[in-house]
Amino acid sequence: MTRQPALTEIAAQVDQLHRIAQELYDRSEDFPALNRNLKRILASIHMLRINLEEDAD
Amino acid sequence: MTLHQGRGADTARQKLSPHSRRISKKPMNKSIPYWNPFLETLPRERLERLQLRKFRRIVRWAYEHSRFHRALYEKAGVEPDEIKSLEQVRLVPKVEKSMLRPIQSKDPFPYGDALCVPLDEVTEFHQTSGTTGQPVYQPDTWQDWEWFSECWATLLWAQGYRPHDRVFLPFGYNVFVAFWTGHYASEKIGCETVPGGVLDTQARILKMQELRATAMMATPTYVLGMADAAQRKLGIDPAKDLFVRRITCAGEPGALIPSTKERMEKLWGAKVFDHAGATEIGAWGFECEAQPGGMHVNEAMFLAEVEDPETGDLITEPNKSGKLVISALDRLAQPCIRFDSKDIVQMSPDQCPCGRTYKVFKGGVIGRADDITKVKGVLLAPSAIEDVVRSFPGLSHEYEVVVEKRGDMDHITLKVELAEGSGQDASSITEKLKTELRFKTNLGYEIQTHPYGSLPRYEVKAKRFKDLRKRGDA
Numbered sequence: 277m278t279r280q281p282a283l284t285e286i287a288a289q290v291d292q293l294h295r296i297a298q299e300l301y302d303r304s305e306d307f308p309a310l311n312r313n314l315k316r317i318l319a320s321i322h323m324l325r326i327n328l329e330e331d332a333d
Numbered sequence: 334m335t336l337h338q339g340r341g342a343d344t345a346r347q348k349l350s351p352h353s354r355r356i357s358k359k360p361m362n363k364s365i366p367y368w369n370p371f372l373e374t375l376p377r378e379r380l381e382r383l384q385l386r387k388f389r390r391i392v393r394w395a396y397e398h399s400r401f402h403r404a405l406y407e408k409a410g411v412e413p414d415e416i417k418s419l420e421q422v423r424l425v426p427k428v429e430k431s432m433l434r435p436i437q438s439k440d441p442f443p444y445g446d447a448l449c450v451p452l453d454e455v456t457e458f459h460q461t462s463g464t465t466g467q468p469v470y471q472p473d474t475w476q477d478w479e480w481f482s483e484c485w486a487t488l489l490w491a492q493g494y495r496p497h498d499r500v501f502l503p504f505g506y507n508v509f510v511a512f513w514t515g516h517y518a519s520e521k522i523g524c525e526t527v528p529g530g531v532l533d534t535q536a537r538i539l540k541m542q543e544l545r546a547t548a549m550m551a552t553p554t555y556v557l558g559m560a561d562a563a564q565r566k567l568g569i570d571p572a573k574d575l576f577v578r579r580i581t582c583a584g585e586p587g588a589l590i591p592s593t594k595e596r597m598e599k600l601w602g603a604k605v606f607d608h609a610g611a612t613e614i615g616a617w618g619f620e621c622e623a624q625p626g627g628m629h630v631n632e633a634m635f636l637a638e639v640e641d642p643e644t645g646d647l648i649t650e651p652n653k654s655g656k657l658v659i660s661a662l663d664r665l666a667q668p669c670i671r672f673d674s675k676d677i678v679q680m681s682p683d684q685c686p687c688g689r690t691y692k693v694f695k696g697g698v699i700g701r702a703d704d705i706t707k708v709k710g711v712l713l714a715p716s717a718i719e720d721v722v723r724s725f726p727g728l729s730h731e732y733e734v735v736v737e738k739r740g741d742m743d744h745i746t747l748k749v750e751l752a753e754g755s756g757q758d759a760s761s762i763t764e765k766l767k768t769e770l771r772f773k774t775n776l777g778y779e780i781q782t783h784p785y786g787s788l789p790r791y792e793v794k795a796k797r798f799k800d801l802r803k804r805g806d807a
Contacts, residue, residue, distance in 0.1 A: 283371060319476040323483055326634075326663055327369050330383050 287328045294321045361496075366622070366687065368490035372633040373689045380690060381419055384636045387662035389416050392425060395668040398449035401436050402668065422636065423647065427658055427671045430461070430613070433469045444472050450666050459510040461612045462794070471510065471612045472666045478517070480663050481615050484634055485518030488619030491629070491687070492606040493579055494548060496523030501546035501577075503529040503537040503559065504793075510612045511584055511793075515550045524548070534562045534792075538569060545576040553587025553597065554795040556580055557730040560600040565753070572602030580605045585794050586716050589620065589628065589697035592723035596730065607697045609676070614669050615661045618694065623687040628697040636660040637692065638671075639678055642702055651682035652695070656702050675702040677714070706800055708736055708743045711775050715798040721769050722749055727757040728766075731788040737801040747778045753785040 297317050304310040367373040375383070393413040395402035406413070409426045416422060436445040441452050448455075450472075457473040473481065494500065500519045504512045506528070519526040527544060529537045538559060541549070551559070563569040571577065580603050582588035588597070588607035597605045607628055609618035617635045618628040630637045639648040639655035648655040657676040661669040681695040700714040707713070715734060722732045729750040736745050749766070751759060759782040770778050 316475060319474075319479040322476055323479050326480065326483070327372065329387075330371075330375065330379060 283328060287325075290321060290324045290328065294318070294325070297321055363495045363497075366491070367689070368487045369633070373487075373491075373691065375633070375690055377690055380632055384632060384662065385416075385419055385422075388419075388422055388636055388660060389413060391660065391662055391664075391668055391670060392416065394665065395449060395670055399668065400446040402447065402670070419636075422638070422660075422671070425671050427673050428669075429673045430469060433613070434467045437470055443470050444667065447667050448472060449668060450474055455666060458508070459513070459612055460508050462509055469613060473664075474666045477664050477666050478514070480634070481514045482517035482521055484610075484616040484631055485514045486521045487631055487634075488608050488616060489515070489518050489522055489524075489581065491619055491621040491689075492581055493604070493622050494519065494522055494524055498524040498547045498579075499527060499544060500524045501527045501529050501537070501541050501544070501549045503532075503534075503541075503549060503551055503555065505530045512550055514616060515581065515583070534559055535566055538563045538567060538571075538575070541577065542569065542575055547576055548579045548581070549577055550581040550583065552584040552793055552795075553582050553593055554585060554730075554791045555793060556582060556587075556597050556601070556605070557593075558790060558792065560597075561730065571600055575601070577601055577603045579603055581608055582606065583608045583610065586698055586700075587719070589626070590716050590720045590723070592720050596723055609698050611674065613667075614659055614672055614674065615664060617659060617661075618697065620697065621685060621687045621689065623685055625681070625683070625685045625687070625693055627681050627685075627693040627695040629685065629689055629691040629693055632691045634662055636662060637678075639680060642677075648680070651680040654679045654699065657698075676700075677702060677705060704798060706736070708745060708776060713745075713774055713776060717774050718747065718770065719797075721766070721773050722747070724769075725749075725762060725766065727752055727755045727762050729753065729785055729788075731790065732797060733788055734798045735801060736799070743802070745776060745778045746781060748781045748783055748788060750783050750785050750788050 297314055301311065301314040301318060304314055396406055396413050405426050409424070411424050411426070416424065433447065436447055437443060439445040441448060454474045455472040456475045457478050459471045460468040461471070462468065502512050502516055506513055506516070516526055516528065527540070527546060529540060532540060560571050563571050569575065580597065580601060582605060587593040588605050594605050604624070606624070607620040608616065609628060610616035615635070616631070617637070618630055620628050636659065638658040640646060640658055641648055642656045654677055657674045657678045659669070659672055659674050676698045677700040678694040678698060679696065681693040683693070685693050700716055705712055705714050718734055719732070722728055723730065729752045731750050733748040734745065736743060738744070747770070751757065763780045763782060766780055767778060770776065
């Protein structure tokens with residue numbers, strides 16, 4: 277198998293992505309096209325987090 | 334400044350143009366055998382830590398958001414934070430389907446008080462088939478739906494689906510969950526996905542031929558039925574005249590019953606893979622490309638326990654059948670926590686050569702607790718009969734088993750069909766069949782042979798096992 281990507285680094289970038297998407301979502305209450313698409317984007321970002329999650333204890 | 338002012342605005346508009354796309358210079362590596370190379374190969378110890386953490390989190394979620402779960406856990410005296418190990422998971426009460434039906438008559442309509450999110454968050458409605466009683470409604474949020482199709486993407490990738498595939502779904506999607514998430518997962522992977530919904534069987538076959546579909550998903554009953562229709566009604570040999578090279582089966586056993594798998598693979602010239610899931614649970618199991626004679630549990634997304642059906646004791650050793658109790662670790666709208674699936678499974682002692690660290694259930698779902706029944710004091714699984722019947726080339730795919738009382742004695746009638754144009758002597762097949770069934774199931778059968786085409790045909794889930802000793806199975 278090829279090398280594993282640097283997961284910690286990727287996870288940090290996903291967190292940034294989530295923060296930006298959440299901020300945009302929070303500002304989109306009067307803009308349905310943004311609001312609903314951001315809702316989907318947030319679900320996809322959450323799926324990225326699930327894909328990278330591991331107990332780091 | 335708004336987007337409509339000055340030169341900067343033009344630049345901003347350009348940047349925001351929906352038509353500006355950047356194509357990555359590094360295309361995805363399609364030879365990676367795992368959808369998630371990280372989770373699917375996680376060492377067992379780390380995988381189990383992840384499962385425990387997720388289990389605690391979903392129990393806490395249900396406790397805080399569902400009146401049904403809170404009442405259940407309070408009655409059992411369980412606090413989510415008390416669960417410190419996977420052994421302690423068993424402190425959490427199990428949930429059976431029969432418990433979900435009455436709560437769905439409560440508010441909020443139509444899901445009742447196991448719903449953990451506001452109704453506005455629910456984007457998907459599905460329901461169970463109601464085979465075992467009143468159907469159960471299943472709400473999902475967009476997040477849940479994303480998760481469900483991710484589980485399917487994991488299994489399709491493991492079975493070799495790649496973006497160059499053209500995937501045909503010969504199934505009329507409806508209120509049942511079947512193949513919806515297979516469709517979305519196929520899209521997620523990047524396959525060209527063809528909905529073959531309302532077409533009839535012959536039209537579907539012709540469309541598959543026209544489009545040169547390379548993969549499809551269907552129940553084993555329908556995979557066999559389609560091949561039969563292609564040959565008899567259209568003069569098409571699926572193995573030679575079609576282009577399907579992989580088939581994913583769901584909905585009923587068959588793809589891991591050796592003789593049924595062999596029939597399907599031979600008829601289609603394709604690799605046939607099994608998959609297990611349920612509306613209330615999700616897509617929890619899959620056979621990988623290595624075809625290890627069993628099914629992996631997607632353990633990053635599910636926690637699977639196997640327990641003795643009689644005593645309820647946990648089974649940890651391989652090669653011992655038990656009932657699957659399963660938790661979906663990331664499904665939120667209507668959580669599935671320690672759900673009594675009624676599926677009978679058996680852990681394999683072997684590690685799969687594919688390299689996944691996920692457990693393998695030997696033979697996949699080998700029966701249903703509801704179906705495995707005692708006949709003349711012997712435990713009988715319908716799948717064992719199917720394996721014998723379909724190992725006889727002189728017989729068609731169809732059969733029917735009727736168990737009834739004659740006086741005080743259990744009596745089994747097995748109705749089989751001669752294959753079309755087999756030209757074989759019915760009495761010699763009958764004798765061989767009796768011997769083989771006696772050897773495989775330890776039971777005696779009355780065999781009735783019927784001409785080709787006289788037994789019922791099924792399009793989706795077949796009902797071939799009838800136990801007339803049970804009320805309502807006639």
